[in-house]
Amino acid sequence: MNGELQAFFEQNGYSPQAAAVASGLALALLSAVMLLGLLFVNSIFFVWLERKVAGRIQDRLGPTRVGGKFGWLQTIADGIKLLFKEDLIPQKADGLLFRLAPYLTFAGVYAAFIALPFAQGWVAYGSASGALSIGVLFVLAMLSTEVFGILLAGYGSGSKWALFGGMREAAQMVSYEVPLALSVLVPVIATGSMDLGHIAREQQGWFWEWFLFRDPFTFLAFWVYFICAIASCKRAPFDLAEAESELVAGFHTEYSGIRWLFFFLAEYSAMFAVSGLAVILFFGGWHLGLPFWTFFATGPELSQVLAWPHPVLSLGNVVNALVFLLKCYLLVFVQMWIRWTLPRLRIDQVMMTCLKYLLPIACFLLLGISLWEVFLRSLVGPYCKATLATLVVGSLTITLIQIWRSPASQPPTLEVAVPWNPTRPPSIPQPKA
């Protein structure tokens, strides 16, 4: 696409050098705007989803008024409300840092999407053959720059609650980066490459090719990664920084309006980024898990249809991108589900979980995957895959069947002795004299 754009600019009177510069800048701008649009739309959807999930788990309905029966436009209404809020900066706040912090936080998370591929060749920096060669390290590095924005927000607010929240949050995020990076190294060792496109391509085929089922160490690595990801997104049960019952609102106490919106944009984008990384590393990336391109195609017709109109911008890739987004949304839904189910951990419990449990487990997994790759993979690889896949799918099926058959999922029947007559109020027992 770079060549075609350059030719377009050259035809309009730019010299070859200027055309090269202009086409490079135009492509970068296009990727940036598309990613920004995706993040905004995602955040709008996630805010609505969070409120619905929260409502349903708490046995109520969630937003039902704005925009029809399901409250589709609730987030838009919230956004408009936030636009009109007063822009308040506390007197003791450091003006520059207070204003800079939300954008710094969001910029760190936004930059992580440069290396995240959504389908074969659909990546902001990369080609059809692969994404950034050190994609995993890049995503981790960008997600770790979010900490600084939180610290500046806490310090720049000029209030002690914000400062405590910010420092606790920074300590938590920085501590959880270590087992996060170690558990992310496990699929990297399994593949031998840090290129996210390459890692996703290794998992094509049936769903038991996914790294989740590959060997027990990547299986456990997913759980360690997911817990560390929830902690690094400061979601419950690790949400000491925004603990409403303890610190008013933690590091974003003094923020209102659009600045607050940027913090939540950053949080939901971080959730999406870590879910995307989990999907690529463990859940097969953009592959459906049922290779029906090859399974149902009796001839090359289906693969030709799916490769139309362009090798990269093809129908097959559109389906792949939708599958990827669906898997990401599923993981984000699981994160929200966990948030509204589990109680919050204390700060010492948070640190203990990281340093005493997750870090040794992650080190053990790193050792295990190295030994597995050297010795055991050729011996027991396929059997392990089959066993793990059967276990996971089997337990998931049994759980779903039990939920469907449980008494709690049937609607309650109401037995009334005396049917209530709407014209006559029910009799109220008189108090004894």
Next chain:
Amino acid sequence: MTLVAVLFWILAGFTALSALAVTFTTRIVRSAVWLLFTLAGTAGLFFLLGAEFLGAAQLLIYVGGTMVLVIFGVMLTASHPASSLQTNIAEWSLALSVGVLLYAVLCVVLFSVPAVTDAPEETSRSLLASKYLGSALLGNSSATPAAWLTGFPSEKPLPRTRVHYLLPFEIVSIHLLVVLVGAAYLARAKRRPETKP
């Protein structure tokens, strides 16, 4: 004026201005923020030079680690915000004159370095992939390109041999362990009574 040149001037300007701001800001937290931008600009320059692994490592280690440490140190040792430690004019003028002199000397030296630019067709290329870095660090020298044995310029070129960096890698890991223990010990909470000033 290729894209590389545009990006270089933007990144270099950003880095240089942030470095100036680090030096001349009075408030220490703002100085830390400008240092963060300088380090991020340096990481961008690493990406521009094609050293992608180094750029990501710089961001992860420096921005995500060292700067958080520095900011924590600043916040834990904060005095009253109004009393920022100011340096007087005499010390500033001495420092600036030494700085300008040093920069002049360095520029004179740099002009003696033979100018190297790229061939026109390769204005941007990646440096060695991270797998070669990893092979070198793990001692597998057969996967890495041959290097000069010493840096001494000589009339007849020395034979190229393969080197690896396993020993420095191990030393650095032991060093980091020692630093971890030492820093934790040095910064422990002390329970002795207050000493007289």
Next chain:
Amino acid sequence: MIPLLAEATSSGWITPIGLHHYLFLAAFLLVCGLVCMMAKRNAIGVLMGVELVLNAAAINFVAFARYNRTFELEGQIFALFVIVMAAAEAAVALAIVLSFYHQHHTVDVDNARELKG
């Protein structure tokens, strides 16, 4: 503006980006770090100067790795070690500064005069 700059380059007025550009930038960062180390009274300000100097050295290493094929591996390895060592040194320096703060209740380096003759 882009066509204008392209014209200036093709006429030889602006040279393409080469080794010297990076070396001058690294020298500038070094000097800024040195001035910071000399002029700041806050101990953590001095530490920030040290970080600037180390970054300048790392840029130098990587620039030489890029523009000289001989040092393609060494430049990156050295820069990597510089980054890692700088992080370790920052940790120790901050531990010392915190220890100093416990004792003197200030981080003013002008107060470190116990060994003054």
